[in-house]
Amino acid sequence: MARYTGPTCKIARKFGEPIFGPDRALDKKNYGPGQHGNTRRRGKKSEYAVQLQEKQKAKYTYGILEKQFSNLFKKALRQKGITGEILLQLCETRLDNVVYRLGISPTRRAARQMVTHKHIVVNENITNIPSYALKVGDIISVREKSKSLEMVGASLAATAYESNWLEWNSDTMTGKVLALPEREQIPENIKEQLIVELYSK
Numbered sequence: 001m002a003r004y005t006g007p008t009c010k011i012a013r014k015f016g017e018p019i020f021g022p023d024r025a026l027d028k029k030n031y032g033p034g035q036h037g038n039t040r041r042r043g044k045k046s047e048y049a050v051q052l053q054e055k056q057k058a059k060y061t062y063g064i065l066e067k068q069f070s071n072l073f074k075k076a077l078r079q080k081g082i083t084g085e086i087l088l089q090l091c092e093t094r095l096d097n098v099v100y101r102l103g104i105s106p107t108r109r110a111a112r113q114m115v116t117h118k119h120i121v122v123n124e125n126i127t128n129i130p131s132y133a134l135k136v137g138d139i140i141s142v143r144e145k146s147k148s149l150e151m152v153g154a155s156l157a158a159t160a161y162e163s164n165w166l167e168w169n170s171d172t173m174t175g176k177v178l179a180l181p182e183r184e185q186i187p188e189n190i191k192e193q194l195i196v197e198l199y200s201k
Contacts, residue, residue: 004059004060004063004065008020011060015053015056015057015060017057017189019057019060019061020060020107020108020109048198050194051194051195051197051198052198054190054191054192054194054195054198055069055194055195055198055199057190058088058091058188058190058192058195061108061188061190062091062094062097062108063096063108063109063112063130064091064131068131070199072087072090072091073087073195073196073199075090076089076090083196084192084193084195084196085182085183085192087192087195087196088181088183088186088188088190088192089180089181090133092181092186093133093134093135093177093180093181094130094131094132094133094134095115095120095122095127095129095130095131095132095133095134095140096108096111096112096115096130096131097111098134098140098166098175098177099111099114099115099120099140101163101166102140102163102166102168102175103155103156103158103159103168104120104142104152104155104156104173104175105151105152105155106151106154106155106158106159110151110155111130112130114146114152115127115128115129115130115132116128116130118143119142119143119146119149119152120140120141120142120143121140121141121142121143122134122138122139122140123138123139124139126143134177135177136177136178136179136180137176137177138176138177139174139175139176140174140175140176140177141172141173141174141175142173142174147173152173156170156173163185164178164179164181164185165177165178165179165180165181165182165185166178
């Protein structure tokens with residue numbers, strides 16, 4: 001199961017945004033990584049460079065590699081509506097992302113691990129596929145024997161749950177997909193139109 005396992009601080013500094021969550025290194029060194037990270041590059045970035053950077057940011061944010069991301073774009077292209085927004089919807093409704101959004105895990109990486117280690121149940125079935133596409137009405141819950149996990153309790157206690165498209169019941173540790181997220185309900189700073197333009201070349 002392919003995924004990015006490299007350094008996160010370096011990537012966050014590259015984009016100048018805490019895409020993997022709160023980052024002390026980014027707060028201290030708010031410039032690009034490497035020997036020449038603090039020196040400004042001369043010249044303006046090309047249109048292609050800006051589009052590519054936006055695509056890479058989206059991929060790193062959701063923990064998706066190129067082939068899978070390309071397939072998601074093709075799927076979004078076939079659906080009716082604004083392609084960029086549908087692409088983000090497909091990324092948001094992945095099981096690992098929803099586990100993170102519900103506050104069950106502190107990061108998307110941790111959410112992915114929880115799913116692969118069979119701690120998450122979807123519609124009463126144990127599901128260990130992080131890319132599993134959730135639909136409206138699906139019920140996500142923490143497996144009974146995993147409810148006592150220290151990480152789950154700490155994450156839920158630290159997360160101020162806010163979402164209009166997801167519902168969370170803290171007593172039963174179950175969540176429900178109420179609707180597909182609208183663009184304004186997705187907090188990520190991603191310019192999806194640039195990704196569409198890049199793939200449309």
